[in-house]
Amino acid sequence: VISDDEKGHDLELFCVPRHYESDLDKVIIPHGLIMDRTERLARDIIQDMGGHHIVALCVLKGGYKFFADLLDYIKVLNHNSDKSVPLTVDFIRVKSYCNDKSTNSIKVIGGDELSNLAGKVSLLDSDIVETGRTMQTLLSLLNECNPKMVKVVSLLVKRTPRSSGYRPDYIGFEVPDAFLVGYALDYNEYFRDLSHICILNEQAKEKYKM
Numbered sequence: 001v002i003s004d005d006e007k008g009h010d011l012e013l014f015c016v017p018r019h020y021e022s023d024l025d026k027v028i029i030p031h032g033l034i035m036d037r038t039e040r041l042a043r044d045i046i047q048d049m050g051g052h053h054i055v056a057l058c059v060l061k062g063g064y065k066f067f068a069d070l071l072d073y074i075k076v077l078n079h080n081s082d083k084s085v086p087l088t089v090d091f092i093r094v095k096s097y098c099n100d101k102s103t104n105s106i107k108v109i110g111g112d113e114l115s116n117l118a119g120k121v122s123l124l125d126s127d128i129v130e131t132g133r134t135m136q137t138l139l140s141l142l143n144e145c146n147p148k149m150v151k152v153v154s155l156l157v158k159r160t161p162r163s164s165g166y167r168p169d170y171i172g173f174e175v176p177d178a179f180l181v182g183y184a185l186d187y188n189e190y191f192r193d194l195s196h197i198c199i200l201n202e203q204a205k206e207k208y209k210m
């Protein structure tokens with residue numbers, strides 16, 4: 001849990017791309033900490049879901065870094081333990097955000113036929129849960145396909161009064177109600193090319209507004 005009064009780390013202490021230096025206030029979650037937490041999530045997930053073939057579903061675009069790193073850690077576990085789980089992957093794209101606000105319409109684009117998930121165990125992988133609407137919409141779509149089990153992992157969950165109360169099965173970090181970017185989380189497509197999770201400042205919200 002990252003508390004509301006978390007001060008974060010000064011940008012000068014880490015490597016941040018020059019083109020973003022004036023857009024960010026603080027580093028909230030350094031890349032190394034994301035990796036260490038992800039390693040543990042991989043262990044927890046395999047402990048619970050091991051023994052099944054897992055279909056890992058990445059929610060693009062924001063989930064791509066977390067998905068790739070989580071799967072790498074799961075692969076390491078598969079390489080080095082007596083029990084291992086077959087893993088297949090798929091990618092779906094959803095778009096619900098404009099500027100720093102969630103919109104009511106959630107568009108799902110791409111991916112294989114979801115009906116392939118019938119009878120399978122799937123792990124839905126997301127960057128951040130805010131209101132919970134995106135995940136709840138995806139979950140009801142998936143459940144129509146009669147999967148055997150669906151688990152949701154989200155790197156971040158935001159503490160916000162806008163939350164519907166939905167909580168994923170696995171959570172990397174619970175974060176304050178601020179707009180976060182980096183590690184594939186974007187503001188109007190910018191900041192995916194930043195390794196650490198940072199708080200965006202108000203000038204930057206104007207600068208990159210659509």
Ligand code: IMP
Pocket residue numbers: 062096097102126127128129130131132133134135158178179180181185186187
């Ligand atoms: P929800 O449907 O309100 O839970 O919103 C989830 C989606 O909104 C995420 O998959 C992100 O794409 C986006 N989102 C919510 N909060 C943030 C944020 O702080 N930074 C970047 N994207 C966010």
Ligand code: MG
Pocket residue numbers: 062097185186187188
């Ligand atoms: Mg986004």
